Every structure is written in structure tokens, then in C-alpha cells.
Amino acid sequence: MEIHLDGERREVPVGSRLGDLLPERDVRCSVAVIRPALEEDAAESQEVRFLTSAGDMVVEMADPGMVSRLFLPGLAEQLRLHWQDRYAAAFGPFASVVRPARQPGRYERGDVILGCGGYDPSQSHLIFARMRHTADYGAPADGGVIGRVVTGRGLLDRIGDGDRVIEVERIFQRADRSHAIVTRDAEFPLEDGMQIISYVEAEVLGFEAGEVDTETARSVEHFLLSVQSGRFPVDRSGSTYIADTHLVPTKVPMEFSGPRLEGTITVRTAGKSSGAVYIYTQGVSASPAHTVVGKVVHGIELVRFAGEGDILAIRAEPEQFDLVGLSLAEAEAVAARRGIALTADTAGEDRVVIGQMPGTTIEVLAAKAVEVATESPDHVISITLDEAAAPRSVAILREATGLKHHAVGKMPLVFMFEDVFLFKPKIAKNVGIIPENVPTGETPAFTLAMTNDSRRGTGMVGVRTKPNAEFGPTSEPFTGTNIIGKVLDMGNLAGMREGTTVYVKEVK
Template identity: 50%
Template sequence: MVRVTLDGALIQAGEGACLKDILPDHNPSLSLAIIRPGVVSEEATRHFRLLTTKGEFVVEIPESSVVLPDPDEPSFNPALHWADRYAAAFGPFPADFVPSREPSRYARGDLLIGCGGYDTRRSYLIISRKDHQADHGAAEGGGIIGRVIAGRGTIDRLDSGDRIEKIERMISWADSTHTITTTDLSLPLEEGMEIISHVRIAADGYSDDAINTNIAHSVDHLLFSLRSGIYHADRTTSTHCMDARLGHMDISLEQKGPRREGAVTTRTKGKRSGAIYIYREDVATSPSHSVVGQVTHGIELVRLIREGESFAVTCEPERFDLLGMHLDEAVAYAKERGISVTADSDFSPSERVVITQEPGTTLEVLKETQVTLTTMMQDDVIDIILFDEKAPRTVDIFRRFTGLKRYSVGMLPFFFSFDDVWLFEPEIPERINIIPENTPVDCAPENAIGMTNASRRGAGLVGVRISGNTEFGPTAEPFEGTNIIGSMIDVDKLAKLKEGDTIYIREVKR
């Protein structure tokens, strides 16, 4: 028999057994972490965390001989001595070097030791806030000992009265075992092997004892992003891995905090807004990240995963979203979760579709243990097909501003109709650039859904044309001004629309 550990449980398998024998249902496209027997030791890094009254930042100091001052030592004054828009200085403290008496050039984030009046008994730990040239009383070459690698927003906020409260060297775990990730389920088992098949994440604000809804929207984004049970490592670095497969999402900052090993965050600013990050090492708090959860199992898989690989992931709690369900299905599912339901109608529950739920987030529903649903007859919900392969960017914009990117049912405000064209006006900001994509060539097909692109004044307008046309697209624009993004299945339901109506749409797969 061969003894191995699978997700923390000791199991036995027959001689010659392989991964498939102990994981018969594992998706072969998802990576496993394999740790062979060895020795794990603690290793000091060249990264230091500086905790201040304004937050923390992390510096990298390449030379092992460099020693930072100790805030607990009487000889070091950890208060901010001076600060301007170019630099901030803590001290003084005694140091041993020869001032060069020459100006040097510094980049943003440089960490140096300088002195006042060329007296090294009054030396300072100086952080460069902005690219500049100055004489800081430093040693020849500028006295640069390191650089800030995380938490630059903290150094910008430092002001009179702030101080360094703690300086600590960061620790990592050096694993001398032979560790790999693999998707090869025919890999033979070895005595003492450890296998991690998935990562488990606990959402912040959720526990068996209490539920905190202060970050309910951020947590709902986490649960939505990982609803498929798969985490795609689109990018990996020494400190984190990132899943950005959903593309840009508008997310509010709800909870700042230190990003410790195993912390899960969602980015709230920049082109990666909405991406889910999992941390391999401790890094400083960021104003661009909301902390939304913590890895409770499988951190080894997070550490080992390589860029382009994917792994299985589960989140606690399970997302609660009834939109798009038939009412009878929604009521049954809610009952399983211990949630009572109030609906706007109990008429023909198997034919009514849920179009809104209140509260809208998982944590709020679980805390209140009740939900109110708005429904409509299935015959009034319009099914559509979207062309991800042909117009991925425009389809993503359409989903974002109709609600289909996050929910099973979306909304489109009806504008007006003429001849065989129906026009809709989603609220797409002017800053959104809709580039030409999948424009018609010889004919705009019947029942096609189109969006006017940025080459025309009416960019963002959505239209449906129920017959084919060799001159104009679904928004009545020339072919070069129209992106074909999908097809409407239930075009017969358009006839009863009035100006100002909102239609509810549901995406179906071909």
C-alpha cells in the first residue's frame, strides 16, 4: 500500500496507483499541487515592512549587510522629521558613512540614508516621493539602500506628526522538497506524497456566528467571479496570482487592509478593475484593492500555480442569486438555503421568471433570511444569443451596461421603432470606446442585434432589424458604423413595445 495525503486527509492506495485512482472526478484541465517528502524551513527575505501611523509600505534592500534603524532603540527617533513633495525623512539616528557633499538624482520610491549638516550623528531614513535631484547629505552615489515595492500611496500620505511604529523583516517559507503542479492524472503515487486538489476561500464578513454586510457588494463580486469553480491564473508574480478573465468591472472600494499571504482582494481601479487577486506573500495595504476573503485551504496550490494554469476553487458561502430562475425553482432553492420568499405573484410559478431580488447581495439575504422577488411571465422575457467569438469587446460592453455580465436577466430601455427596426438606448458613458468590430459585409442578417460603433455620432445605440438588409445595419447606420453582436430569438415580442418601456433580456447559448 502507498500512503499519501489528499487535501489534508491521510489515505491509502494500492501499489502502482496514480492520481486518477484517488481523484476519479477531477477535471483534467485543472492543475494539482504535488509535494514530495522533504524539509520545509523558514527563510528571511530581503523585504522589510515599515508600519507607520499612516499605514504600511514594503521596501526591498538588496545588500544583506545593510541594517535599518530599530524604532525601539533610544538612539533612533522614529518621528517624521521633515517632508515636502519630493521626499520624507525619519530620524535622526547615528550612522557611519562619509557624506559626498554633492547632489544626486533620485527616483520615486528610492530609500536612502542621508544626514543633516553633513553630520552623520544626525542621519535620516529618507524616502523619495517624486523623481528629483538634491543633496541629502548622503554617501557617494546617493546613499540609496533600497526601494519601495509596495504601498507607495502610504509614503504620499505621510505628514507632520507621523512616525514609524515598527520595522520587520518579512519571512517566506523555503521548501526544499520537489514541488510541482500537474494536470497529468496518470502520475504515479509515491509514499509520503501530498496532493492539493483545490483552493477554498472564506469570504470576509461571513461566519456561522455573525454576518457583516459592510462589504456585501465586494463579496458578491468575488462569489460571482468564481461561480464556475475555476480560478484562471492569467498572471503570476512572486507576490500574487491574478484572475482577470471577466474583463473590466466597476467595483467600489469597501475594505482596505493588509494583503497577507492567502488574502483575496478585488482590484477597484485601473484597467484591471474587477480582477481577483490571491497573495503568495505579504504586501502592504493598497487604496486600489478591497480585501474580500481569505484562503482557508490550498495555499500551497496558490504558491505553485504557474501563469496560464487554472485550479479548482470553492467559496464560502455559496452565492445566492435567483435572477433568471422560474419562480417555482427559485422558491425551492431558497427553501434549501433556509430563506423565506415573498413574490409579487403566485400565479403560474412555473411560467414566471425572476427579474429582480431584494436584497440583491448574498450576505444581505443570508443575514435577513428572507428575499422579495419581482417576476414576469416567461412570454415577456426576450431570449437572445451573443457572438463572443466574432465581437468580444462589443459584447462585453453590451453585457456590462445591460446587467447580463453579472446577472442572468438584463434590461434594455426601448427608444423607438420604425419600419422593421427597433432601437434601444442603454446608458453607456461617452468615455467607452466602441471600436469597429464584426461589421456586416454584404448583408446585415435578419433578427441581428447591432451596436453603433465610435465611427458614428450615435455610438452605443442598440438596434434589432427583423429582416435582412444590404445597405444598413440593425441601428439604421451604414455597415461600417454597426457592430453585429448577436441575434434575437423572440423578435415577435417586439411588436407590443411602447416608447419608454424597458425590456428584459435573457442570454441563451447556442
């Protein structure tokens, strides 16, 4: 029987199971299974087709209601190429109710903008962006992006003098009422004609067709960090989106505000959910609290059907470029594979990378070069963290040391006595360290712990070289001790002095 796996036809024996088709699938990740349509209805989509003298384009509208308000009978007759330059092509003029903000907006290739000449709504134009740029098109305060070209984008470069829009038509799609489910069950039986969507693929903003633009480098880096594991946990889902909140809260800069069309990926930049990554299943307008970081180029069906609790396999292009935590030899191999010239502060294949410049993937790819800071492996302490037993304390340590963003962090060694080593990471004053995972018996040697808010020394991190049945690794009573992990190479601490910055590498 025939199965469509991620767009490819596969012949499989009758009676095959999902696990037979995807034997190497991460069993934690869900896939979408879509049975052949049994009954269909015609339904309006968010897409509009522009039939022009140069060819056809399909535009996905950010607001479906805009179609009936804007594309009135007779509009096509007024849509002639009025002006063009290397950045955009404008069709019109026609009358609209646009309210110009008299300020420039930032636009991406394929954006469709409703603006007006001379800030006069009676001289409105539909403007098709040919490349990323900033301009004042007499658009509203939100930039005036009403849609995005999703099919026929190459036509943007072929439009020329004398071209015009012949017809504007609403596209009707078939509303599939067939049975579609999301499952992790390897024993799920396959049927002839099924579609299987096993992963989501994303393309980030600023990296398209081999061209690199660094304007959104920091927000894109946050997204690449969030999907570094290759998984997208659906922590929240709504009628228009799914969201991954595992890096909340994180400060992320607002770098590009644009319409959130189906497949658009954003990061929230304000509020309690700052740092959350959203993928949209329906178009909504731009938001000042969301910065656009990319778009889905494969697997939108999986996104549409996923719900809270699902984990989706996800791939991002480009892959994150983060050398921190690698040995210098490993870092050099990664840089060579990706065509990046690497310069190290000190030679030595076994040295550990503790920092890199530029710090973001997009900036490294743009420069095609990276400089790394390294440290002797004897000065790097490997640790494991017990996130399952002490999730809040572990999150606080990662935030304070930098382990939230990289495989290597740092904290100062402030005190050494007998068998105890104490560290003081810089923890914000308003962070509460509640008691969790407190010891109930003897604490083993090399146990890593954090003092909780029940003691004056809250936030101290400590480790002992010997077991102790009375006090925890920070020399506090057990009630004031949160066990957070274990030090794997205690010998490296022995040669360090008080006041030294200790680099810690999390082993997962």
C-alpha cells in the same frame, strides 16, 4: 500506493494517473502536484510563536522585517496583560518607534496591533483583537496591524488577569526543494507519497463561525460574483500574488483596509485594475487601493505554485445568493434551501426574477429574508453573446445593460420598423466601440448587433426578423456593424411597443 488528495489519504493502484484520481475534474482547471521532499533547508518563516501563561499562539507577520526590529531580547519580560475588554487584550507596556495617527482603525478578530497608550511610543502595547471593532489604539495611520493570529485563535477568549507572554520565538520552517508543478494533464503519472491540491477554498469577510457582518457586503459581493463560475483565472502573477482581472474595470468601494498576509484575498478599488481580485502568496502591508474581502482556508499551495494562464477551481463560503434570472419557482426553492424567507411582488411560478432586495449575499443572510421583483416570461428576451468573436462589444453591452452583474439586464426599445427592432442601452460617452466581428455576407435573421464608432448611431443595438445581405441588424452598412450574438425568442418582441423597457436574459 498512498496519495494525499486535498489533505485526505487515498490508496490508489500503482500506475494510476491524475485523471483516475479526479475523474470529474474540470479539465480547464489546474492542480498542484507536490512530490515528497528530497532535500530540505531550514528557513525563517513569517510566523512568530507567542508562548503565554494561558497557552500558545502563532502570529503570521505582515512584514517579516518587523520581527527583528520589534522583538528584541528582553521584550517578552515586558509583555504582561495590561488591560482587556470584550474587544481586545493588550500586552505591555514597552518602548517602540510607533508614530500614532490619533485616529480610529477598523480591526478583525485575530489582528495583532502595535499601538501606544496616551499617544506615547514609550507606552506601546501589542493588542490582540478579539472581535471586529473600531477603536483608537494610538496606532499609525495604516491601523497598526502587524500580523494575524493563525494558530491558537481560541486563546484570545481565554486570556485573563495575570497572564503574560513567557517567550517570543521566530518559527523556522522546512524550505521544500522537492519538485512541485501545476498541471491540467489527466495522464500525469502519480507516485507514492504525492500531495495533490485540486481546489482553493475561500472564506469571505463578514461571514465567520455563523456570524454575519454587513460592513463589507458590497466588496464581498464583487468577489462572490467573480468566482461565481467556480473558476479563478490567473491573468497576472507576481512575487507576492496572483490576480483575476476578468471583471476589470468595475467600481468597488473601499470597505476594509488591512494587512495582506499569505492567503488574504483583496479587490483593487482604484486605478486601471479596479475590480481585479488578488490572492496573496506572501505578506505585504495594507494598501489604500485594496479592500480585503476574505482569506484562503484551503489550497494555498495551489495558489503559491500557479502562474499566468492557469485556471484554478475555487469554492467560496458562503455561496453567492443571487436569484436574478431564475423563475419564481426556482427562486423559492433556493431561498428555502438556504433558510431565507422570500416575498415576491406577484405570484406565478413561471415569472422571471428581475431584481432582489437586499442586493448582496451578506445582507440577505443577515436579514434572513429577501424581496424579489418579477416579470412575465413573455416580456423577457433570451439572448446568447459571442464573447469569443466580439469581446469588447459584448463587454460594453453587459456593462450597459447590467448583464455584467446579473443574468438579466435591461435596455429600452426605442424604434421599430419593418423587420428591425432598435435598442439604445446607456453607454458611457468615453467608451470606444471599435469595429470587430463585422459581417462579410448575409446576416441571418435574429442576429444581434451593435453599431460601432464608424457610424453616427454608435452604441445602438438591433435585431432583424429576416436575413439581409445589404444592411446589418441596426440598419447600418456592414462596416458599421459589430455582430455580438443572437436573440433566441424573437416572438416575445413582437408584442412590445416603442419606449418599453425590455429585459434581456443571457443564456450561457
